[in-house]
Amino acid sequence: MNLIDRLREAVGGAAVLTDPDATEGYARDMMPLAPAGRPRAVVLPADTAQVQACVRACAEAGVPVVPRGAGSGLTGGANAVDDCVVLVTTRMDRILELDADNRLAVVQPGVINRTLRDAAAEHGLFYPPDPSSLDWCTLGGNLATDAGGLCCGKYGVTSDAVLGLEVVLADGSLLGTGRRTVKGVAGYDLTRLFVGSEGTLGIITRATLKLRPLPAAPGTIVAAFDSVARAGDAVNRVVRAGLVPSLMEIMDATSLRACEEYLRADLGAGDGSALLLCQSDAGGVSAAAELDAMDGLFREAGAEWTHATRDPTEGALLLRARRVSLPALEARGACMTEDVAVPRTRIADLMTGCEKIGSEAGLTVAVVGHAGDGNMHPTVLYDGSSAAEYARARGAFDAILALALSLGGTVTGEHGIGKLKTEWLERELGPVSMRVHRQLKDALDPAGLFNPGALFTRRPAGGRTA
Amino acid sequence: MNLIDRLREAVGGAAVLTDPDATEGYARDMMPLAPAGRPRAVVLPADTAQVQACVRACAEAGVPVVPRGAGSGLTGGANAVDDCVVLVTTRMDRILELDADNRLAVVQPGVINRTLRDAAAEHGLFYPPDPSSLDWCTLGGNLATDAGGLCCGKYGVTSDAVLGLEVVLADGSLLGTGRRTVKGVAGYDLTRLFVGSEGTLGIITRATLKLRPLPAAPGTIVAAFDSVARAGDAVNRVVRAGLVPSLMEIMDATSLRACEEYLRADLGAGDGSALLLCQSDAGGVSAAAELDAMDGLFREAGAEWTHATRDPTEGALLLRARRVSLPALEARGACMTEDVAVPRTRIADLMTGCEKIGSEAGLTVAVVGHAGDGNMHPTVLYDGSSAAEYARARGAFDAILALALSLGGTVTGEHGIGKLKTEWLERELGPVSMRVHRQLKDALDPAGLFNPGALFTRRPAGGRTA
Numbered sequence: 001m002n003l004i005d006r007l008r009e010a011v012g013g014a015a016v017l018t019d020p021d022a023t024e025g026y027a028r029d030m031m032p033l034a035p036a037g038r039p040r041a042v043v044l045p046a047d048t049a050q051v052q053a054c055v056r057a058c059a060e061a062g063v064p065v066v067p068r069g070a071g072s073g074l075t076g077g078a079n080a081v082d083d084c085v086v087l088v089t090t091r092m093d094r095i096l097e098l099d100a101d102n103r104l105a106v107v108q109p110g111v112i113n114r115t116l117r118d119a120a121a122e123h124g125l126f127y128p129p130d131p132s133s134l135d136w137c138t139l140g141g142n143l144a145t146d147a148g149g150l151c152c153g154k155y156g157v158t159s160d161a162v163l164g165l166e167v168v169l170a171d172g173s174l175l176g177t178g179r180r181t182v183k184g185v186a187g188y189d190l191t192r193l194f195v196g197s198e199g200t201l202g203i204i205t206r207a208t209l210k211l212r213p214l215p216a217a218p219g220t221i222v223a224a225f226d227s228v229a230r231a232g233d234a235v236n237r238v239v240r241a242g243l244v245p246s247l248m249e250i251m252d253a254t255s256l257r258a259c260e261e262y263l264r265a266d267l268g269a270g271d272g273s274a275l276l277l278c279q280s281d282a283g284g285v286s287a288a289a290e291l292d293a294m295d296g297l298f299r300e301a302g303a304e305w306t307h308a309t310r311d312p313t314e315g316a317l318l319l320r321a322r323r324v325s326l327p328a329l330e331a332r333g334a335c336m337t338e339d340v341a342v343p344r345t346r347i348a349d350l351m352t353g354c355e356k357i358g359s360e361a362g363l364t365v366a367v368v369g370h371a372g373d374g375n376m377h378p379t380v381l382y383d384g385s386s387a388a389e390y391a392r393a394r395g396a397f398d399a400i401l402a403l404a405l406s407l408g409g410t411v412t413g414e415h416g417i418g419k420l421k422t423e424w425l426e427r428e429l430g431p432v433s434m435r436v437h438r439q440l441k442d443a444l445d446p447a448g449l450f451n452p453g454a455l456f457t458r459r460p461a462g463g464r465t466a
Numbered sequence: 467m468n469l470i471d472r473l474r475e476a477v478g479g480a481a482v483l484t485d486p487d488a489t490e491g492y493a494r495d496m497m498p499l500a501p502a503g504r505p506r507a508v509v510l511p512a513d514t515a516q517v518q519a520c521v522r523a524c525a526e527a528g529v530p531v532v533p534r535g536a537g538s539g540l541t542g543g544a545n546a547v548d549d550c551v552v553l554v555t556t557r558m559d560r561i562l563e564l565d566a567d568n569r570l571a572v573v574q575p576g577v578i579n580r581t582l583r584d585a586a587a588e589h590g591l592f593y594p595p596d597p598s599s600l601d602w603c604t605l606g607g608n609l610a611t612d613a614g615g616l617c618c619g620k621y622g623v624t625s626d627a628v629l630g631l632e633v634v635l636a637d638g639s640l641l642g643t644g645r646r647t648v649k650g651v652a653g654y655d656l657t658r659l660f661v662g663s664e665g666t667l668g669i670i671t672r673a674t675l676k677l678r679p680l681p682a683a684p685g686t687i688v689a690a691f692d693s694v695a696r697a698g699d700a701v702n703r704v705v706r707a708g709l710v711p712s713l714m715e716i717m718d719a720t721s722l723r724a725c726e727e728y729l730r731a732d733l734g735a736g737d738g739s740a741l742l743l744c745q746s747d748a749g750g751v752s753a754a755a756e757l758d759a760m761d762g763l764f765r766e767a768g769a770e771w772t773h774a775t776r777d778p779t780e781g782a783l784l785l786r787a788r789r790v791s792l793p794a795l796e797a798r799g800a801c802m803t804e805d806v807a808v809p810r811t812r813i814a815d816l817m818t819g820c821e822k823i824g825s826e827a828g829l830t831v832a833v834v835g836h837a838g839d840g841n842m843h844p845t846v847l848y849d850g851s852s853a854a855e856y857a858r859a860r861g862a863f864d865a866i867l868a869l870a871l872s873l874g875g876t877v878t879g880e881h882g883i884g885k886l887k888t889e890w891l892e893r894e895l896g897p898v899s900m901r902v903h904r905q906l907k908d909a910l911d912p913a914g915l916f917n918p919g920a921l922f923t924r925r926p927a928g929g930r931t932a
Contacts, residue, residue, distance in 0.1 A: 101702055102809045124708055146651045157649060159658075160626070175898045181807040182839035183623060184876035185612045185662050186883060186894050187903055187921065192625075192658035196651050213708030236567055242590055242679030286752050341647040343568045373648035410650040417652060428652050432641045436910065437653055443909035444902065455653065 003061040007043050007085070010053035015091070017042040026068060026088060027080040030133075033336060033394075034076020034420040035453070039066070042086045048166065048174065048205040051087065055203065055449070056172035058085050064452045067199040069109065069141030072133035074337065075418025077145060077198045077454050084452075087203060089140045095119055096206070103211045104163060104180060109140025109204050116209070125211040128155035131414070132323070143204050146196030148414030150322075153372025154246045154281075155212070157414065159195040166206035167194055170445040180208055193440070198416050199451040201444045216283030218246055220315030221291050221308040223298040224272035228252060231274035232348025234301035235371045238278075239344055241297060243290060246281040248372035249322045250274060252351055255329065255366045255379075259321040262328035267321050272304055274351075276371065277322055279315065325368045326379070334384030336397045340404035341375040341413030353403045354378045361396040363389070375413030376404075401427075422457045469527040473509050473551070476519035481557070483508040492534060492554060493546040496599075499802060499860075500542020500886040501919070505532070508552045514632065514640065514671040517553065521669065521915070522638035524551050530918045533665040535575065535607030538599035540803065541884025543611060543664045543920050550918075553669060555606045561585055562672070569677045570629060570646060575606025575670050582675070591677040594621035597880070598789070609670050612662030614880030616788075619838025620712045620747075621678070623880065625661040632672035633660050636911040646674055659906070664882050665917040667910050682749025684712055685757050686781030687774040689764040690738035694718060694821075697740035698814025700767035701837045704744075705810055707763060709756055713745040714838035715788045718817055721795065721832045721845075725787040728794030733787050738770055740817075742837065743788055745781065791834045792845070800850030802863045806870035807841040807879030819869045820844045827862040829855070841879030842870075867893075888923045 001009070007016045017023050018041045026042045040063065045051045058065045068078040068088045080086050093110035100123040107116060113127075113134040120127045130149035131137055141147070143165070148157040164178025177190040194201055225231040231250055238245065251259070253273045260267050267275070276298065280290035291308045298306050309315055329335050342350050351367050358365030358380070369376030378400050382393035401411045401424050411417075411424040426434055438456065441448075467475070473482045483489050484507050492508045506529065511517045524531045534544040534554045546552050559576035566589040573582060579593075579600040586593045596615030597603055607613070609631070614623040630644025643656040660667055691697040697716055704711065717725070719739045726733050733741070742764065746756035757774045764772050775781055795801050808816050817833050824831030824846070835842030844866050848859035867877045867890050877883075877890040892900055904922065907914075 099809075101706060101811045103705060146655075148649055148651075152649055157651070159655065169898070169902070173898050175902055176896065177899065179807075179876050180809050180874050181841075181876055181879065182810065183614055183618055183807045183836070183841045183879040185614075185623070185880055186876050186878050187891055187899065188663055188667075188906060189612075189625065189655075189658040189661065190899065190902060192655040193906075196655055201654075213710065239569060240567060244679065282752075284751075286748075286750075341645075341649045343565075343646050344648065345567045370649070375647075375649045408646050410645050410647055410652050412652050413647065413649040414651055425653055430642065432635070432639050433643065433653065433656065436635070436641055436656060439909040440654060440659075440906065443905040 003057055003063055004041055006057040007041060007054055010057060011043055011045045011050045015044040015046070023086070026071070026086045029071045029073035029076060029078045031074045031076045031418065031420055034079055034418055036076065036079035037082035037084065039080040039086045040083045042088060044088045044091050046091050048168065051168045051203055051205050052172045052174060054085070054087055055168050055170070059170060059172065059447065059449055062447070065449055066451050067144065067203045069138030070136050072137040073141060073145060073418060074339065074415040075420040077416050077418030079419050081453055090138060092205065098123060100125060102180065105209045105211055107139055107207055107209060109138060109143070109207070111139045113137050113139060113142060120211050121214055124214050126214045127161065127209060127211055129158045129161055139207060140204055143195050143207055144197070144199050145416040148375065150247050150249065150370060152370060152375070153248055154244050159192055161210045162191055162195055162207060163210055164208040165191050165194055165204050167202040167204050169202050170447065170449045175202065178208065196416070198418060198454050200441060200455050201450060215246065215281035216287065217312040218279035218281040218315055219287045219291050219308065219310040220318050221278050221294050221306060222318050223276045223303040223306040225274045225303055226272060228274045228351040229348045230302045231276055234276055234298050234303065235347055236345055237297040237301055238294060241293060243293060245278045245290065245294065245372055247279040249277045250347065250369055250371040251322060251325065252367040254364055255325050255368045258328040258332055258366065259325055262324055262331055263321065277319060322368060329366055329379050329381060333381050336380040336393055338378040338397065338400050339375070339412050339415040340378070340400060340409055341373070342404055342407045342409035344374045346407040346409065347371055347374060347376065349407055350376055350404065354400055357396050357399045357403065361392045363393055363396055365396060417455050419453050422455060425455060426457065469523055469529055470507055472523040473507060473520055476523060477509055477511050477516045481510040481512065489552070492537070492552045495537045495539035495542060495544045497540045497542045497884065497886055500545055500884055502542060502545035503548035503550065505546040505552045506549045508554060510554045510557050512557050514634065517634045517669055517671050518638045518640060520551070520553055521634050521636070525636060525638065525913065525915055528913070531915055532917050533610065533669045535604030536602050538603040539607060539611060539884060540805065540881040541886040543882050543884030545885050547919055556604060558671065564589060566591060568646065571675045571677055573605055573673055573675060575604060575609070575673070577605045579603050579605060579608060586677050587680055590680050592680045593627065593675060593677055595624045595627055605673060606670055609661050609673055610663070610665050611882040614841065616713050616715065616836060618836060618841070619714055620710050625658055627676045628657055628661055628673060629676055630674040631657055631660055631670050633668035633670050635668050636913065636915045641668065644674060662882070664884060664920050666907060666921050667916060681712065681747035682753065683778040684745035684747040684781055685753045685774065685776040686784050687744050687757050687760050687772060688784050689742045689769040689772040691740045691769055692738060694740045694817040695814045696768045697742055700742055700764050700769065701813055702811055703763040703767055704760060707759060709759060711744045711756065711760065711838055712747040713743070715743045716813065716835055716837040717741045717788060717791065718833045720830055721791050721834045724794040724798055724832065725791055728790055728797055729787065743785060788834060795832055795845050795847060799847045802846040802859050804844045804863065804866050805878050805881040806844070806866060806875055807839070808870055808873045808875035810840045812873040812875065813837055813840060813842065815873055816842055816870065820866055823862050823865045823869065827858045829859055829862055831862060883921050885919050888921060891921060892923065
């Protein structure tokens with residue numbers, strides 16, 4: 001039996017797509033810069049046993065498998081390679097258990113992030129990771145990339161919320177990792193090895209996730225500064241004061257102007273060069289005290305103005321500028337969005353460095369980011385119809401990555417490496433770490449079945465890892 | 467040159483011990499039940515380069531290396547095997563950096579846990595992991611076992627506090643993992659793979675650790691219950707109410723009586739069957755509100771009495787009973803102390819099950835534990851001079867492990883597997899996970915150089931992993 005027939009037998013004919021018009025929609029994620037091939041088929045298994053059957057069929061046929069959730073990724077991590085099978089987990093979309101007494105949920109990988117958040121909230125519980133795509137991204141994709149969001153300075157990233165996994169390995173066998181207990185140290189931390197491995201080691205078919213008590217509705221404070229250096233100083237003062245805001249975002253002047261135009265609203269930033277948006281979800285007098293303390297620190301750092309509100313609706317309106325920043329920039333032209341992270345004390349250095357890189361390239365670089373954890377999203381704006389501008393934009397994109405590394409940072413804070421930054425992974429980690437990465441990949445996926453081209457560049461010779 | 471000469475060349479003659487009277491002191495940790503061999507030598511390197519030289523020398527000689535910190539472990543994880551070299555990291559005891567602005571510390575593995583806590587506190591910062599041995603255990607050992615403590619329900623375990631590592635691999639090469647940024651997802655989570663790997667994959671020579679703002683001095687509440695079922699119900703109510711106490715410990719009647727005798731004090735528990743000791747470090751009105759809320763929940767659960775105090779000195783006195791529980795039990799006879807963890811809702815089931823196991827074995831089983839995270843330390847008391855009682859105690863010890871697994875728990879919450887529970891690791895994880903464990907071990911340490919006998923039982927045939 002050929003591969004397509006075996007896949008049809010495994011998942012049913014309607015769940016195997018081979019028409020290029022149909023498969024094309026599953027060949028790319030949201031990052032246009034990363035390479036993508038043409039899949040030979042797309043399969044949509046309905047349960048773990050079907051995933052195992054598909055993996056076994058592909059392994060025996062020697063055909064690579066690219067796992068995929070909703071396709072909201074920003075690094076080409078779920079992009080097809082030529083002649084692969086794209087395995088889509090979106091049909092596996094059930095919350096299998098929500099155990100409020102032990103504050104955990106057991107989910108399939110196709111559950112939408114928002115769906116779990118809403119279900120948890122009904123029990124007074126909270127699933128923190130909140131990537132911008134939370135309305136449509138899947139938890140499986142969040143797990144594959146170790147996704148973050150706006151909450152991370154206080155509540156951590158996806159891996160901080162995972163207790164255990166069920167994973168289909170390259171030979172089709174089923175691995176359970178982790179536990180249902182709060183604590184547990186039996187054996188290697190396989191859970192964390194698979195989280196963030198971007199589909200290169202196995203396919204996650206189930207996850208046990210930690211939930212937290214639902215925090216209070218947040219209070220919000222906004223502050224405008226006449227330089228990014230002053231805004232960066234304000235961030236340092238918040239960290240030094242021992243405050244842990246539930247959200248602390250920074251926007252530069254270009255982003256602010258773009259958002260004002262996009263929203264047709266005056267954000268009141270005037271000619272200000274940088275805006276900080278912060279929240280406290282500590283509740284009651286604690287939130288009031290946190291907001292007051294931030295207000296004082298922002299004034300000490302030379303804020304032009306500050307505005308605080310305990311009204312959640314007004315807070316959400318103030319945050320709207322941050323949330324629309326990428327579409328607002330896209331309204332101005334083509335965008336290349338970065339995802340670097342630097343130590344929190346180097347945020348201002350990164351922002352001024354980005355401005356310089358843009359100016360040298362004759363392009364605009366806008367910066368928004370998670371000031372609470374140092375994860376910045378500089379965006380290079382360029383004319384998409386000009387090959388010359390595209391090339392200059394790529395140069396600026398790479399210069400920002402080099403800048404982040406020179407500041408003691410990383411080339412990816414939350415989006416991952418995917419098929420976009422494989423060379424930069426080598427630059428960041430160096431040869432010993434890459435050798436260890438390849439040893440682990442070869443140990444668990446010796447034939448290079450899963451997601452070839454993600455994380456790893458092809459080896460010069462003799463190696464197995466694609 | 468023979469191995470001993472090479473080691474002397476690497477670290478200097480005074481840092482290589484070969485006299486059995488001297489090496490014997492490094493052959494065991496604090497768990498008498500685990501097997502231990504006689505080392506051929508003990509080396510005490512002073513820096514990373516010396517660790518690399520020792521590892522290379524041992525690798526070339528085909529002599530296993532057992533890494534060791536202070537030897538405070540409770541699973542024989544640092545116990546020697548015959549003819550091995552014990553590599554002791556206690557001379558590498560410097561805090562290399564304390565960066566208050568980025569809330570992180572860079573340390574060598576021989577730094578005492580307490581030393582880092584005190585250094586962090588001088589900057590208004592907090593290193594949460596607090597194993598009972600914190601006055602003398604090393605951070606290297608804490609990292610190897612992923613140590614916990616009393617703080618974990620609120621602040622997590624050691625792995626939650628690690629940003630990055632420097633590790634000497636089996637070929638002597640030096641691996642850097644992780645980062646200095648709050649967020650970062652570049653590549654596999656190698657940091658978490660090495661943390662908790664109990665010295666089987668490499669030797670940690672440096673760690674970058676996250677620090678938190680120093681919390682407020684805690685307020686304390688104690689409550690007595692006439693049954694463990696009622697105390698367990700009280701724990702469930704705290705979790706359900708969305709409270710996260712900074713400490714929540716439980717003690718059964720046997721432990722209470724032992725502590726009262728040991729301290730020659732009346733803890734006021736009367737004939738009570740279980741005591742809960744809880745703290746809030748939320749500070750000010752938040753702490754008062756948390757303690758009040760717990761007080762109400764404990765009364766609803768049928769507490770015989772409750773007593774709350776905001777005075778940290780009185781709180782420390784109340785906690786003293788919990789802190790002396792192991793020496794208090796040891797004053798009654800020989801002890802086998804367990805380290806199981808169960809879902810928080812099953813704490814009462816575990817405690818009543820332990821009582822039954824003790825009664826069937828004709829022995830006393832005392833239980834104290836971290837109710838906030840479900841990590842329980844049942845202790846089997848027996849007559850150390852009676853071989854028959856020892857055998858019955860071992861039977862009870864194993865029955866408690868089986869009970870924890872049957873309740874959805876794990877055989878180790880924070881102490882690790884070491885050389886004590888290797889068979890139980892297989893029982894807990896099953897054959898697929900053990901295969902993956904061995905694949906990873908073989909990928910990184912193909913000759914089985916590091917800590918043979920820890921985590922893994924010897925394979926039946928053909929395998930490389932000792």
